[in-house]
Amino acid sequence: MxxxxxxxxxxxARHEFTAPYTLTSSDCEPLSLAAALDLADDEGLALWxxxxxxYTEYAGSPILRREIAGLYEGIxxxxxxxxxxxxxxxxxxxxxxxxxxxxxxxxxxxQALSELAVALGCDVDKWEPVEERVWKFDVDRLSELVRxxxxxxxxxxPHNPTGYLPPLDDFLAVIEIARECGAYLFSDEMxxxxxVDPSTRLPAACERYDRAVSLSGMSKAFSMPGIxxxxxxxxxxxxxxKIAYLHDYTTICSSAPSEVLALIGLxxxxxxxxxxxxxxRRNLALLERFxxxxxxxxxxxxxxxxxxxxxRVFSGxxxxxxxxxxxxxxxxxxxxSEIFGYGDEHFxxxxxxxxxxxxxxxxxxxxxxxxxxx
Numbered sequence: 001m002x003x004x005x006x007x008x009x010x011x012x013a014r015h016e017f018t019a020p021y022t023l024t025s026s027d028c029e030p031l032s033l034a035a036a037l038d039l040a041d042d043e044g045l046a047l048w049x050x051x052x053x054x055y056t057e058y059a060g061s062p063i064l065r066r067e068i069a070g071l072y073e074g075i076x077x078x079x080x081x082x083x084x085x086x087x088x089x090x091x092x093x094x095x096x097x098x099x100x101x102x103x104x105x106x107x108x109x110x111q112a113l114s115e116l117a118v119a120l121g122c123d124v125d126k127w128e129p130v131e132e133r134v135w136k137f138d139v140d141r142l143s144e145l146v147r148x149x150x151x152x153x154x155x156x157x158p159h160n161p162t163g164y165l166p167p168l169d170d171f172l173a174v175i176e177i178a179r180e181c182g183a184y185l186f187s188d189e190m191x192x193x194x195x196v197d198p199s200t201r202l203p204a205a206c207e208r209y210d211r212a213v214s215l216s217g218m219s220k221a222f223s224m225p226g227i228x229x230x231x232x233x234x235x236x237x238x239x240x241x242k243i244a245y246l247h248d249y250t251t252i253c254s255s256a257p258s259e260v261l262a263l264i265g266l267x268x269x270x271x272x273x274x275x276x277x278x279x280x281r282r283n284l285a286l287l288e289r290f291x292x293x294x295x296x297x298x299x300x301x302x303x304x305x306x307x308x309x310x311x312r313v314f315s316g317x318x319x320x321x322x323x324x325x326x327x328x329x330x331x332x333x334x335x336x337s338e339i340f341g342y343g344d345e346h347f348x349x350x351x352x353x354x355x356x357x358x359x360x361x362x363x364x365x366x367x368x369x370x371x372x373x374x
Contacts, residue, residue, distance in 0.1 A: 003119035006111050007339045020331035021359045026160055026308050028194070028276040028352040031223045036261055039268035047260045056253045058244060060231065064259050067266045068231050072214075073207045075233055081243055082254050085190065085217040085230030086112060091250065092213055092232055095242035096184045097122050101151035106137060108161060108310075108342035113154050113188060122151070134301050135162035135310070139173045150181045156188035157202060158195065161340060161348040162310045163303020165195060171202050175209045184239075185212040190230075191306035193221040193273045194352075196281065200304065206233045213239070220307065220352075222265050223272050227258035276352065280307065283351040290360055294367055300349075307352035310337070318344035330366045332359055 016022065031039075040048065047063075059065065060082025069077040083091060089112045097103065099121030105114040107126035117124050125145045129135040137159075146153065155174060158165045166174075178185040187205035195201045205212035217230025234240060247253075265272060284302070291300045291311070300311035315322045319336040326332050337346035350356075 001119050004111075004115055006115070007341070008111055008335065011335060011339050015327070015333050019327060019333035021355075021362060022333040022353070023350060023356065023359045023363060024308075024333055024335045024348050025350040025353055026306075026348070027220055027225045027350075028223045028307060029279060029354045030225055031265070031272070033261075036224065036264055039271065040264040041267055044260065044264040044267060047263070048257075051256060051260055053256055056256050056259055058247060058253050060254060061259050061263075064263050064266075065231075067263055068233070071216075071266070071269075072204050072233060075206065075235075079206075079233055079235055079237070079240065081232045081240055081247070082259070083230060083232070083247060083251065084228040084254070085215065085219055087247075087250055088215055088217070088230045088232045089113065089188075090116060091243045091246045092186060092215070092239075093117060093120065094246055095239055096152050096186065096213070098151075102147050102149055103152045103154060104142065104145045104150060105154040106156050106159065108337065108340035109156050110160055110188065111341070113156060113186075117152070117154070127155075129159075129162060129164060131301065131312070134304075135159070135164040137164065137166060137170075139166075139170050139177070142174060142177055146177055146181055146183070148181055150183045152184040152186055153178045154186045154188070155205075156190075158191035158303075158305035160191065160306060161308050161335075161346075162301065163306050163308055164301075165200055165202070165305040167200075168202060172208070175205065175212070178211065179209060183211070184236075185209055186215070187212055188215045190216055190220045192216060193269075194276065194280065194307060195305040196277075196284065196303070198277075204233065206235060210235045218262050218265055221273055221276060222269055223276060224261060224265050227255070227261045229254060229258050229262040279354065280352060283356045286357055286360060287349070287351055290364060294364070297367060308348050308350050310346050311349055312346050319347045320344050323347050326363065326366060330362050332362050332366075 065077040065080040093116040103117045204214045206214040213234040219225035303309045323334040323336040335348040
């Protein structure tokens, strides 16, 4: 497979663990192991204490798949396949797509969602949002991009990096567009449950369309990115069979400790999500004030859901230069939009971490000429 460099992951490989501060992470504050185990019920603790470090079932343990299925309406545990989130994207794209297929994908976004289709030899059209319309992905534009032969529509809502979430009518329209041309709908729902207003939460695509594939996992809303547990959910059993065959050539199965920790986290998901939403709302209030105070430097569409926003920076040198200078002088890491293949005017700002207020103050000091390098 001839595949391009994954720019975002290479960027983080260079900087994530060396930068003193980060203001660009897309996850929520991760749980400590002790905090996770404190959430466990009696069965979860018994499973943890009695854990054997052997192989697990290829699609995920039955008890974990039952817990995952409970997050969805009308989904049987047999329609759930457990694998790491990025691995799940790899498996699904290879199961759905063939050389020459036409694909439409939201852009900017997590590069794997589009690049794997390109690497497989697909003809990929980008469905881009309109910043002036609060980063809206216009459904009429999607209708123009699809063809009668379109094989897959790939979407990510809540959206990374803009924080956009379509209204329900628009999302249902996307499903109908996929249905009309018989396309797969791959729906990256990693940020679902992180809606600032929970009443705006969309249904999972897999609940509404038989050829939809919903991706989710423990990395974002459930504060366990390090256990590397994600899942695919679809009513298309033939596609699940292809995913299973491909999984035999990747990790084969998931980590046994990670599966138990995922079960513990999912059984306490409402408490975890409530804590994360409270933090997101606190941090968003700080961001709103920050961007108001620095309106001569930035403009920022307020995110509707998720953990990230995509501010525009008014800098003659572009966002790449701005982010590099901020990192050099303050130690604060930001991802410029060039990493997403989306020009040189924006950067991704993450607000899901507990230390965001402190790190945001460092950025404010830099803008106000009070940073340690002046």
